[in-house]
Amino acid sequence: MRASSALDAMPLNLNDNQWALLANYLQPANLQQGQVLLEQGVKDRTVYFVESGSLTVHYEDSRDRVRIAVVGPGSLLGEGAFFSHLPRSATVHAGSDCRLWCMTPLRFRELSTRYPEIALELTVAMSAVMARRMYNRPKRVAVT
Numbered sequence: 327m328r329a330s331s332a333l334d335a336m337p338l339n340l341n342d343n344q345w346a347l348l349a350n351y352l353q354p355a356n357l358q359q360g361q362v363l364l365e366q367g368v369k370d371r372t373v374y375f376v377e378s379g380s381l382t383v384h385y386e387d388s389r390d391r392v393r394i395a396v397v398g399p400g401s402l403l404g405e406g407a408f409f410s411h412l413p414r415s416a417t418v419h420a421g422s423d424c425r426l427w428c429m430t431p432l433r434f435r436e437l438s439t440r441y442p443e444i445a446l447e448l449t450v451a452m453s454a455v456m457a458r459r460m461y462n463r464p465k466r467v468a469v470t
Contacts, residue, residue: 334401334459334468336375338451344444351437352427357381357420364404364418364470371411371431373404373452379424385416385467395468396421405452406469408434416470 340348355374357363363374363381376399383395383403397403397418407414408431429437438445459465 334397334455334465336400336402336451336455338447340444340447344441344447347441348437348444348448351433352429353433355426355428357424357426359420359422361420362417363420363424363426364414364416366415366417367413369407369413371404371408372428373402373408373434375402375427375429376400377425377427379426380421381418381424382421383416383418383468383470393467395465397468402452402455403468403470405456408452409456414470416467418470 352375355363357379364370366384366386376397378399380396380398381403383397385393387393403418403426404414406412434445434448437448456469459469
């Protein structure tokens with residue numbers, strides 16, 4: 327995963343060995359421009375880490391108002407549902423061709439059991455992104 331200087335960059339501090347161990351718990355995903363990654367209202371807790379490309383996040387409220395955020399390399403998507411166990415809060419489309427890495431809750435549980443220090447670092451990094459998004463009104467929609 328490439329580091330990003332954006333507001334929602336994930337501050338994951340792992341050494342090379344820890345990155346290699348974490349990679350065993352991630353699955354690659356490629357999206358073409360326009361493809362849907364997440365759909366508002368769907369109950370799924372998979373979290374996605376963005377390696378390349380950009381994704382647009384669309385949230386439609388009860389009055390049909392649409393709010394949009396853009397998420398790029400070095401960040402993540404799906405952390406809201408991952409932590410809350412609630413349905414997805416927004417729909418996410420690939421704004422360009424994208425390379426992502428995904429982790430299911432089951433794989434995270436396995437990581438937590440085998441490598442708790444890596445799981446803790448990942449949890450803190452994902453939480454930091456979610457907290458920064460919640461404090462930044464335009465980025466709140468990106469908490470999916």
